[in-house]
Amino acid sequence: MNRRTLLQALLPLPLAGIAARALANEPAAAIAPLRKTRAQWRELVSPAAFRILFDEGTEPAGSSALNAEKRPGTYLCAACFLPLFDAADKYESGTGWPSFTRPIEGRLGTKTDFKLIWPRTEYHCIRCGGHQGHVFDDGPPPTGQRWCNNGLALRFVPQGQALPELRT
Ligand SMILES: [Zn+2]
Incomplete structure (x- = not known):
């Protein structure tokens, strides 16, 4: 595994974790308006x-x-x-x-x-x-x-x- 593939393998997990926590704190953001x-x-x-x-x-x-x-x-x-x-x-x-x-x-x-x-x-x-x-x-x-x-x-x-x- 070269350095680039190692980075690609490591990065998505912590980023996904941060996004999930942000959503949990802002439930209104997940509700799309109905017009x-x-x-x-x-x-x-x-x-x-x-x-x-x-x-x-x-x-x-x-x-x-x-x-x-x-x-x-x-x-x-x-x-x-x-x-x-x-x-x-x-x-x-x-x-x-x-x-x-x-x-x-x-x-x-x-x-x-x-x-x-x-x-x-x-x-x-x-x-x-x-x-x-x-x-x-x-x-x-x-x-x-x-x-x-x-x-x-x-x-x-x-x-x-x-x-x-x-x-x-
Ligand atoms: Zn309504």
């Missing part, structure tokens, strides 16, 4: 869900069946099906909206984190940009945060059922 027109989304979601997701609407308090949902499982973005919340982080906030102490890491974007023009406290699905809700700092431990979500912007999949493929 669709408003007309395309209008064909895929209900009119009520469209108003929440793409016109920044808010559903009436107490109107979502997900308020009473207590089973373990996963909450997906109702538009693109990206998993956003684990049911283990859901709690009863008494506000009339499904509430969580934290999202799945890297799945929601705010102005602070991702340089969007939306107000700081509003959050959106990092993949499709669909509006989900607002985050407040009056939540319970362990985070002290209250991620207050519109039920119409979510789809619940109970534990043990297969998650749908991401919409493309």
Whole structure:
């Protein structure tokens, strides 16, 4: 083995290791944005869900069946099906909206984190940009945060059922 082939044999391993660690620290970087027109989304979601997701609407308090949902499982973005919340982080906030102490890491974007023009406290699905809700700092431990979500912007999949493929 000459010097050149020895270098080629040795280099890829440590470089691959560094790349893998960087990805693990930045899960949002691995999620490619899904871009669709408003007309395309209008064909895929209900009119009520469209108003929440793409016109920044808010559903009436107490109107979502997900308020009473207590089973373990996963909450997906109702538009693109990206998993956003684990049911283990859901709690009863008494506000009339499904509430969580934290999202799945890297799945929601705010102005602070991702340089969007939306107000700081509003959050959106990092993949499709669909509006989900607002985050407040009056939540319970362990985070002290209250991620207050519109039920119409979510789809619940109970534990043990297969998650749908991401919409493309
Ligand atoms: Zn989405």
